[in-house]
Amino acid sequence: MQFLRAGLLSIGLLALLPADAWAQWSVSSPNGSISISVNRSSAGALSYSVTQGGAVVIESSALGISTSIGDFSSGVSFVGRSDTVINERYSLPGRKKASYVNNANEALLRFSKGGQELQLVMRAYNDGIAYRYRVPGSGSLTIYGESSAFNLPDAATGHAQSYVSNYEGYYTARSSFITGNFGMPVLATAGSRWMLLAESDIGGSYHTAQLAGGSGNNLRFVWPTAASVNASRQFNSPWRLAVIGSLANIVESTLVENLSAPSQLADTSWIRPGRAAWSWRAGGNQSDYNTHVAFIDSAASMGWEYYLVDDGWQESWVPSLVSHANTKNVGIWLWVNDENVKTEAQMRTLFSRWSGWGVRGIKVDFFDDDHQATMQLYEKLAQVAAEYRLLVNFHGCTKPNGLGRKWPHVLSQEGVFGAEQGELSASHNLSLIFTRNAIGPMDYTPGAYSNSGGQTTWAHQTALLVLFSSYVQHYSDHGAMYHNSIAREFLRALPSTWDDTRLLEGNPSQYATLARRRGDDWYVGTIVSGTGRTAAIPLSFLTTGTSYTAHIYTDGTSDNDIAYQVQSVTSNSVLNLPLRANGGAAIRITAQNVPVVPSAIYKIINRQSGKALVIQNASRSDTAEAIQWDYLDSTTNDEWRLVDVGGGYYNLVNRNSGRTLDVSGASTTAGAHLIQYTSRGSANQEWQLVDVDGGYVQLVSRSSGMVADVEDGATTNGANVIQWPWNGGANQQWQLVQVGSIP
Structure with a gap:
């Protein structure tokens, strides 16, 4: 963790002001887009406000805590300020990103009242703000309450859950936050900006707080009951935080983790999500x-x-x-x-x-x-x-x-x-x-x-x-x-x-599409609430210049039906997926990394039966059927060449006949037989190799989207090879084993 201490500042002119003068201190995010400003009134009361891009997103909001050594909600005098740059990277076993970046500008403001000191720590991040209280010293300390609040713009709306102690309630749309006690987080918006209000790093030093609505959308921090907090000096309150920006900023944020205490475990090798x-x-x-x-x-x-x-x-x-x-x-x-x-x-x-x-x-x-x-x-x-x-x-x-x-x-x-x-x-x-x-x-x-x-x-x-x-x-x-x-x-x-985690599109009342990455594979989920829609999902997050296979599971002909299709995609692709009412789709996107050697000769072995893809009776005629048979290693009838036809598809050419594996009649019906036929450049003769696992692939027909399947899962010689919707069966998985090469 890197903390760059700027040192204690006298604040020049401020140090010369009388104790009852108004004063302000600010800190801005590393990119300068977000600023949090703390004000001290002539009566010594503290408040803060927040801007993003120059627009006020949190209006003047109260600060202060009441403790056994003094009530710091008013009558405080400024003592000094020190600044720190927070610049830290860390990783976690369970995570939504491979690397967490904790980068903020921090200001520590020191105030005094009656000979006792209160410290206010405030941070500005590129995607939000946070603040907490510190009470230095030694001995015991009792906290009676806070003045802290999030005073939202009058026009703010959003989603919030009425407080219940186990947080098992609904987040409902709110036209205002004037009445009610809300469990955090609270999602609010005013104009085009969104905020997620929460807290972090409670530890055992505090109660968990609620937000109590009030006039003008002034949300005050309150506790479960009137019970006080028992603490010791060198006390740190929880961080009060707001993620600020777009909905993508909200969903992708790691601000809660960034503000938490770091890992207490030296060895995390045993932790396996x-x-x-x-x-x-x-x-x-x-x-x-x-x-x-x-x-x-x-x-x-x-x-x-x-x-x-x-x-x-x-x-x-x-x-x-x-x-x-x-x-x-x-x-x-x-x-x-x-x-x-x-x-x-x-x-x-x-x-x-x-x-x-x-x-x-x-x-x-x-x-x-x-x-x-x-x-x-x-x-x-x-x-x-x-x-x-x-x-x-x-x-x-x-x-x-x-x-x-x-x-x-x-x-x-x-x-x-x-x-x-x-x-x-x-x-x-x-x-x-x-x-x-x-x-x-x-x-x-x-x-x-x-x-x-x-x-x-x-x-x-x-x-x-x-x-x-x-x-x-x-x-x-x-x-x-x-x-x-x-x-x-x-x-x-x-x-x-x-x-990696990315929100591609969304609205909390209508729909959302989210992409997550693990290693080289991407997973996309999209859902809709209410009336169905066509989700248009751009795949620009994929690596440019790489071809991928998208396995798409979307709404079928009924609510209890999932339709499956396979598409070859790139970073330029857009998936247009029709969703039923209250429907959705899930997608796995993998790089097309099945190695195909242009001059190679392959045997194609079924995973379930261990038998080879061959042409019945070693025929060299059009329409002869594809079947499975023991690999003989003495005939070219069970050997194939893969001819690249572009777009991630291949012709599978039988070495004995020189003819191409073909879906009979260009059928798009499940159960249609696979045959051989003279190559004619049609989609029913083009096949995509899609990774499954363990060195096996699906053979996916370009025309139907179905896969090569040994009929009824048979393990006997002579069983027909047909096309069938992918169901994950071993009889639909094939291994390409190179047995030679073309001279």
Whole structure:
């Protein structure tokens, strides 16, 4: 971390002003676009305002705290100022970006009253502002309350959730913020500028705050009750922050993490984000051992890293269950009620036992409280769990406030009205992208196909797995719903942590399209609330000059139907996807990196049967059918050349006949037979090689978008090769093995 200290400034003229004079201090963001200014009135009361591009976005708002050593809401005198440049980079195991950049200009203002000092720290970022209070010294300290506020413009509107202690409510559209108590974050807009109001770095030193509406959209910080805060000197309040700018700034922001205390863990190598199967919402009997075995096996077949055993598990069989899961390379998480881990002694007793069994993580539930003591409990749980190398997911809890940076093994938090509540609307899902999920990981448990209740389409549910970020992403449906889905391979490939996150388009009341990158692969999710639309998605975020394959899962002919198609795309492409009402689409975009040697001769082997693609009876005639047969290594009938025809497509030319693999009759119907035919430059003779995994590819017809498929999954010689919609089956996957080259 780099902190460039400018030193204590006398502030020249200000130091000569009388104590009752008005004064102002400002600090601007590194790019100069955002400024926060602090004013001291003639009565010694502090306030601040914020501008972006010269326009006021937060009007004059009160500052100050009341403590056992003095009330600093008025009567303060200026002492001095020091400035610091914050310039830091860091990374996290669970993340929405590969590298986090914490770059701001900071001003520390010192004030005094009655011989006691208050420090106000304010930061200006390129995408927002933040401030906090410090009380230096030694000894105990009691905080009675704050004067702090966000005074929004009179015309401000937005989305906010009425405060509930577990944050399980709706973010609804607001025409003003005059009445009501709101749980943070609060999304507000005035004109073309958006703001997300939140807090960070609470630790165990404070209550979590609410924002109380008031006249003129003046949102005041208030606590859950009138209870005071018990602290010690060298006290730091939480950061009060506002992300400011476009909706992309809101969704992509890492301001909450940047303002948090840095990681307390020297070794994070054991922290592994991942995907988790979860049987509770699917109606799985949590006390039944065999239920869990089935879900573990399902998770393993999907390539997912974890399985969560929820409320009702039996201590007698958990060690055996963990042993079974280990054979499947699936880690076990256990649910626990927070009442059973209130003390450090309880934590150590249970965590030691569970860690000894080989449990990988814990889901701690039912906090339902925002007071200081509960915030301290979160901290202690995170600390002790780390000692036993247990990953953590908090449920029935507060919203994120940077805890995942300080304790990076805390991979998710609920604090959301999620899928466990049942059928949720598209409008609710949409609002979460711009509010709750913008401040940290969110254990919504998406992917509810069988329980969506007609409120959203299945493609919408698939898109949520991209749109909603949780570093342990729980899939909430039956394993069979994923195994039998046309989106199975998408769900197998989808990561839970990201190297880049970009909002491509959006409106909190209408639609959103988000792109996330992991390695070289991009994933795009788009949803609509209400009336259907055609999403026009520009792919300009892709690397220029590289060809990609887009696997597109979008709304089909009914709400419970997902349509699949494959397109060759570049950074110049625009995907135009029709979405049903409350529908969506999910896309995986991969670089076309299947190596094809122009002069090579290949055998093409089916993954399921191990047999080769050949022409029946070694015919050299047009319309002879393609079948599978044992590779003989003594005939050219089971050997093929790939001829590049441009756009990422190839003719597959049989070496024996010189004819091209062809969809019979140029059919676009599932089940049409593949044949050979004289090359004629038609789309039904052009094939795209699309990576699957393990060195296997799909052979995708340009004319139909379907793939080469061994009929009925047969493993016998002579089985027909047909075209069929991609379903992820091994009978639709082929390996190209070079067996020679053309002289």
